[in-house]
Amino acid sequence: MPEDYTALIEELSREFRARNPRSAALDERARAVMVDGGNHGVRLSHPFPPRIASARGGRVTDLDGHSILDFWQGHFANILGNSPDVVAAALSGAVAGGDTLLQLGIPDELTVETAELLCPRLHTEKLRFTTSGTLATMYSIMLARAYTGRELVLKVGGGWQGSQPWGLVGYALHPGPEPWTLDSEGLPSSVEGEVEISRFNDPEDLAARFRDHGDRIACMIVEPVVGAGEFMFGRPEYLGLARELTERYGALLIFDEVVCGFRFRAGDVGSMYGLQPDLITVGKVIGGGMPVAAFGGRADVLDLCGRGGGNRVGASGGTYSAHPASLLAARTMVSHLIEHEDEVYPRLAVLGERLRHAIEDGFAAGGIPAYSSGAPLAGIPGSSLTAVHFVLDEDAGPESPHESNDPSCCDVALKDGVLQLALLLEGVYTLFGCFAVGTAHTEDDIDRVRDACEAVARRVAAHRRAGGPRVAVPGGASDPAPSAGGDTSQTG
Numbered sequence: 001m002p003e004d005y006t007a008l009i010e011e012l013s014r015e016f017r018a019r020n021p022r023s024a025a026l027d028e029r030a031r032a033v034m035v036d037g038g039n040h041g042v043r044l045s046h047p048f049p050p051r052i053a054s055a056r057g058g059r060v061t062d063l064d065g066h067s068i069l070d071f072w073q074g075h076f077a078n079i080l081g082n083s084p085d086v087v088a089a090a091l092s093g094a095v096a097g098g099d100t101l102l103q104l105g106i107p108d109e110l111t112v113e114t115a116e117l118l119c120p121r122l123h124t125e126k127l128r129f130t131t132s133g134t135l136a137t138m139y140s141i142m143l144a145r146a147y148t149g150r151e152l153v154l155k156v157g158g159g160w161q162g163s164q165p166w167g168l169v170g171y172a173l174h175p176g177p178e179p180w181t182l183d184s185e186g187l188p189s190s191v192e193g194e195v196e197i198s199r200f201n202d203p204e205d206l207a208a209r210f211r212d213h214g215d216r217i218a219c220m221i222v223e224p225v226v227g228a229g230e231f232m233f234g235r236p237e238y239l240g241l242a243r244e245l246t247e248r249y250g251a252l253l254i255f256d257e258v259v260c261g262f263r264f265r266a267g268d269v270g271s272m273y274g275l276q277p278d279l280i281t282v283g284k285v286i287g288g289g290m291p292v293a294a295f296g297g298r299a300d301v302l303d304l305c306g307r308g309g310g311n312r313v314g315a316s317g318g319t320y321s322a323h324p325a326s327l328l329a330a331r332t333m334v335s336h337l338i339e340h341e342d343e344v345y346p347r348l349a350v351l352g353e354r355l356r357h358a359i360e361d362g363f364a365a366g367g368i369p370a371y372s373s374g375a376p377l378a379g380i381p382g383s384s385l386t387a388v389h390f391v392l393d394e395d396a397g398p399e400s401p402h403e404s405n406d407p408s409c410c411d412v413a414l415k416d417g418v419l420q421l422a423l424l425l426e427g428v429y430t431l432f433g434c435f436a437v438g439t440a441h442t443e444d445d446i447d448r449v450r451d452a453c454e455a456v457a458r459r460v461a462a463h464r465r466a467g468g469p470r471v472a473v474p475g476g477a478s479d480p481a482p483s484a485g486g487d488t489s490q491t492g
């Protein structure tokens with residue numbers, strides 16, 4: 001029966017309040033003027049988030065003077081660490097120059113140069129810049145629906161494609177016979193019927209979806225490496241089947257690489273699998289910390305949002321799209337990653353490997369078995385992403401969000417409800433146990449994570465020994481214990 005962590009969460013929250021009076025005070029002000037005190041559900045952790053005074057490299061410093069090891073790294077965007085010198089220098093030089101950066105709208109050379117850098121690296125014929133991954137995925141889906149003349153969007157349950165209508169179906173998974181729902185009110189009423197949810201890494205399920213709905217499927221959108229579902233690699237045979245079935249049934253394949261683009265190499269990850277999607281979305285890393293995203297792919301599909309295709313798809317507009325300051329950061333970051341590809345990615349691979357072991361060792365030493373997902377596959381030599389899973393069967397790590405969110409596979413309440421706050425009290429910041437390593441992290445930082453995990457495990461083990469009440473659940477699934485996390489229904 002699942003553990004009830006209520007008492008532990010209360011204890012951690014009391015401790016956090018006592019240690020963070022300044023963040024608490026600012027949180028009160030924030031709540032007076034912003035919904036829940038902020039702008040993004042996952043940032044607003046319980047009892048309140050640490051409010052940041054500065055962020056540099058692998059660390060952030062909060063208002064109460066704690067130097068915290070940061071593994072969220074700007075929603076997983078800051079691959080060179082927070083406020084990387086190379087981007088900061090380019091931006092401050094341009095601000096000082098003062099004559100181009102805040103010009104909006106009139107097309108410039110910078111945008112063209114950045115697109116020229118990105119297209120070959122992403123294996124796209126054309127692309128368009130937007131300001132968020134959410135817009136990039138929404139536009140890609142609109143393009144696919146228009147191109148195919150079909151309505152149905154096939155996606156992976158538990159995958160996050162941003163806050164757009166089709167993205168807001170099937171993200172939050174629940175145990176039971178109907179594991180997914182509409183994740184938001186206020187959507188067009190048709191959208192629930194326009195989304196089909198499949199299980200990541202499950203070729204049989206995928207084949208069945210195409211068998212049953214193939215002639216209605218406009219596109220399949222999938223991350224080759226699932227981010228929100230806690231960093232699991234798509235198996236090559238699964239992604240290969242996705243390519244094969246989309247082709248066979250006349251649907252488009254969209255690789256959502258908002259998290260994984262430029263994370264494993266200076267370019268897309270799909271090509272590391274030897275796969276070419278029809279469309280691709282990128283964001284996060286390519287922006288160098290600024291709001292930049294892009295959707296790209298086949299010219300005949302992209303052209304539907306341009307004059308050549310009769311402007312049939314409204315994937316256009318955006319006052320701040322291709323903003324010069326953002327594009328300067330993007331060009332600087334992308335050029336840097338291309339130029340330093342042979343140093344950056346092997347270094348990330350080493351640190352990522354060390355981190356996965358550190359987490360597992362630390363938790364094991366404290367008496368709580370844990371599994372670190374995100375270990376690289378053949379063909380993808382290194383991975384700087386990992387997530388902690390408190391697996392119930394120690395021999396099997398989860399391979400899909402369906403499994404990692406299933407209390408009969410993993411202690412979900414511990415991961416979603418306790419872990420983030422408990423690690424924060426040990427000076428380590430993660431998004432619900434998801435870690436993204438950057439080049440600013442050091443071996444010492446990783447060793448600190450090991451110690452932090454051991455300390456958290458000891459605490460959890462002591463709580464279990466103390467034998468708090470357990471929660472009985474109708475149908476054998478769990479009523480999650482009250483969560484110390486923020487809103488886990490969105491991701492990084």
Ligand SMILES: Cc1ncc(COP(=O)(O)O)c(C=O)c1O
Nearest residue numbers: 132133134160161162227258492
């Ligand atoms: C895979 C994926 N796609 C799309 C998005 C949405 O991107 P943004 O937050 O820039 O709108 C995210 C955000 O976390 C993401 O992880």
